[in-house]
Amino acid sequence: MAKLLMKGNEAIAEAAIRAGCRYFFGYPITPQNQIPEYMSKRMPQVGGTFLQAESEVSAINMVYGAAGAGARVMTSSSGPGISLKQEGISYLVGAQLPCVIVNIMRGGPGLGSIQPSQGDYYQATRGGGHGDYRIPVFAPSSVGEAVTLTQKAFDMADKYRSPVIVLGDGMIGQMMEPVDLPDSIEINNVDKPWAAVGWDGTRPRAIINSLYIDPSVLERHNIMLQEKFAQIESAEMDYGAELVDDADLVVVAYGTVARIARSAIRMARAEGIKAGMIRPITLWPFPSDPIAKAAETAKAFLTVEMSAGQMIDDVRLAVAGRKPVLFYGRTGGMVPAVRDVLHQIRIAAGAADPRNPLEEAI
Amino acid sequence: MAVVFQKPKSLTDDILTYCPGCTHGIIHRLVAEAIDDLGVQAKTIGVAPVGCAVFAYNFFAVDMMQAAHGRAPAVATGIKRVHPDNVVFTYQGDGDLASIGMAEIMHAAGRGEKITTIFVNNAIYGMTGGQMAPTTLIGQVTTTSPYGRKEELCGKPIRMSELIAQMDGSAYVARASVHDPKHVLDAKKAIRKAFETQLSGAGFSMVELLSTCPTNWGMTPSESLKWVASDMIPYYPLGVYKDSAKGAA
């Protein structure tokens, strides 16, 4: 195993190839362009296919075709392009097709900016397209973690016959870090007897479909999907916890924001503020249990996001009103500074003091 | 006993769900016959559209995928890139292909994607209850052109075969009709040729079939067949628009 210095986007692309992904369909958009560019160079070297689609709409439907044909396949994009993919993602869920979708988030709404953001949290964790569904979402906070989570995403996609999202903020895509890239990883190639490969009459005909015109049949399909989602929720939740056990104040942050928060927590500890952090690694399933548990001992929570406050809803649901949940966020591509997060920790720690009513603290 | 008539092997026993007098059914049969004749049933993968033919996945006895509205050529591209030795076809209506899916069909043709598209032009949105299609004729009354299609408002109907034939990546493009037995035989030849083109690896192939929608045209089945001949064919001339084996027609 060699340590390589790689940009996040390139590391994600190489990780996918080493996880057995041989088909990539995408459309250029900043700040994820290094993924398709890297794929266009590497895929021919490994006997795979890179195809630049005419739009994100086409790209996700090419993914649908390739996934339905039994292949390990990936696409990547950013906000505006991910919005265009949503119809296709809903179809992928309905037809139960595995694939990996990378979203390197940028500022929005609209064309927004090309700077980092976490503004697509709702879109990613609430399904994003039409219909009643959820998709597993991984949120790497380092280039190294982007590699392992991308590879995990392919296995999870196959295991549950579902699209899986790797949700990075713009910084993850652009920053360079040393990474361990395993020369070959164990690829859990599962059997796909449902795939459309040509029907020789020895098995039931493959029909890749999301249409169930009879409401009772569609309800059964939905119940089956919900059971699958429940199974994912109980088995796949992942998070990191730092200094939480004795913490009065628990910061909740994901992705690169968690790194900024980590520095701020250490500085707060040096000042005598008992701060800790819970870092969701899967945004769905959300680590509600560890947060609920922390709510028994911590006095307050502070959610830090590069958005106007989206994940805070999930934190509040987990805390269930037992403790104050405060928020600090930057938007539009602005990145929170360590000293600003530290300042918020000080305020929140004040809120954690029962002598200070929450209103004053805010 | 001699067999004089048989259902093609590439059609299932499911009962077609099309309205009486609708020619979607004839076109299904011709596609299945072509697959049978070429002996490619076991390696064919079809893509059903959103439109009246959405249930095509129940009718063709081959592996099938159902695509989002207009996206069948992109889905077929994904399939064909994974299984280049399989025969991949899309079956699409005029709303599906010429309106919402215009980008996908043009780029599949542009790339010379080695797939075959069966394009059913009935000048209307059948499934959603008879709204105007990009192929609706000038003056034709639909539920969203109640005063007849007006050129000032909507422009002229789009002729897809002519357009696709212009693309360098297309290798075989023909327009046929199924309104009488003679034309059914011509259509059968064209569909077979389109699949042969795919098998030869020459590029993208498409057959546009003028088709009836008695239900939404507000006509009897026999009036509908006559209307294809009297009103559709003059605007949508039949013939082979491109045959790379022969050079452009």
Ligand SMILES: Cc1ncc(C[n+]2csc(CCOP(=O)(O)OP(=O)(O)O)c2C)c(N)n1
């Ligand atoms: C994104 C999206 N928009 C609209 C629809 C509704 N819709 C279903 S079928 C159809 C038109 C089908 O017409 P056509 O392709 O001509 O097929 P036909 O039914 O005439 O054979 C439309 C607009 C849809 N299913 N999805």
Ligand code: SF4
């Ligand atoms: S609505 Fe029109 S196109 Fe659809 S099945 Fe009936 S006749 Fe055929």
Ligand SMILES: [Mg+2]
């Ligand atoms: Mg139509």
